[in-house]
Amino acid sequence: MTTRTLAVVSAGLSTPSSTRLLADRLTAATVAALRERGEDATVEVVELREHARDLADAFVTGFPNAALRAAIETVTGADGVVAVTPVFTASYSGLFKSFADVLDKDALTGKPVLMAATAGTARHSLVLEHAMRPLFAYLRAVTVPTAVFAASEDWAGGDGTSAELSGRVTRAAGELADLVTGRPASARPADPFADVPSFEQLLRGEA
């Protein structure tokens, strides 16, 4: 049985956080969907809150420190990514974008990504389509068609979630599992030293 790695990026700030709650639902559903397709999964969670200072340091120094490097490698080395952010001021949170900013622009190329967001009201839901999907399009990640948005009202049902949210979670997780199982097991991102042009090529202006 193939074992896939799933990286979960949560930009929630409070404890407990509805963003993390949604991330956990999506993760559990994706793991279940992978099992249905005959594959196992290990899950690694990156809580961006724990890296808030690391991210600020990386902007100032120009390099990620060891803790942030480990988080970046978790995400860039995974077979699939679940990325969840709260909506802040009409977009993904600054913390979420900061993490995107320290990723190499090629690091997520072709990577299956399930996007999700949380907010106090459903009026923010199109942030997923207007902000988050273009971000991942720039990074040339492969986003699943269903992006999952959860507002406060979605957590108000008797079982903790509304039926609508549960349906979207299941559908999105299935889409992510389909993309992940359709790909070979994750290769690590391209090694910058692997394809350095020869000096003859450099001299000819070919690189």
Added chain:
Amino acid sequence: MQFGIFTVSDITTDPTTGRTPSEAQRIQDVVTIAKKAEEVGLDVFALGEHHNPPFFSSSPTTTLAYIAAQTSRLQLSTSTTLITTNDPVKIAEDYAMLQHLAGGRVDLMMGRGNTGPVYPWFGQDIRNGIPLAVENYALLRRLWDEDVVDWSGRFRTPLQGFTSTPRPLDGVAPFVWHGSIRSPQIAEQAAYYGDGFFSNHIFWPKEHTQRMVEFYRSRFEHHGHGRADQAIVGLGGQVFMRKNSQDAVAEFRPYFDEAPVYGHGPSLEDFSRETPLTVGSPQQVIERTLGFRDYVGDYQRQLFLIDHAGLPLKTVLEQLDLLGEEVVPVLRREFAALKPAHVPDAPTHASRVAARGGAVDPTVHAAGDDVTGRTAEEVPA
């Protein structure tokens, strides 16, 4: 192994006093620092090149020639010479001239410069950084190695029958290092020519330096210049010392916190863990520096940055005393004991002349051009 210091020539406010030196003062201070480096027994002084405030060093050969005249042993180098925005013809002329005046005590380190606005001031474009470094250096090599050069390329006007003067001292060009923080192409360039590779080794984690040096070494061997462990490697480093490490940390912290480049970011402790920065006792600096060899192998040159971020002259001179009295003698002994016999020392003018089989007089006595026999002075306006 060579030990020395390198400076970027920044004029920075001392955060503990609010005092900012004038250009005049800082220029004299840097000369004082260079002379002190020789006095305390260091081998190398390297000076940066910048064309914008807060830096003064737009004309490194002027400064280095002045220092050469007041020193007798010190090897003079650059950190770095901008191979992208300088005309390679001018680099060939200026550094050959310096080499003559300094009696061969000159090498230089090529760098691209990563300040975007500087490029257009010199008619260039930062997006061409690598191609400029490749083409300009290829021309520079020919200008030093060949007496008469015909050349055309993408970035400067063609040359017909051009002789760069003065010819390199004794017929041997200054040794060249190539510095790069993150571009493997530059390590490839250094390896291709069998030149030295210098890793900044200040601002980034050691893993980064390790990977670049490893790549350079393997390509040095690939291009047939010797075994990988015989490649010529230099490292930067940043230290601040006091007898007691707590005193060093307390004194350096305000400079660190306000420093250009990394200030207002990580703590001194975080940055010391993540990068080769060492703030502490001379013994701590010795141990950390000896550890560099564990991840780059036996190397030829270690330069320390000790005079930036507004540190006052008196403090910098005290750092030089500590380096000269307590740190470098131990490092010299320890590194020498560890180095296998087949690993070369850093090239010097004397060693390069000897390798060439002795000095020659390279003077080109041109009577005139080879068609008319006339000289430039005779051509009517």
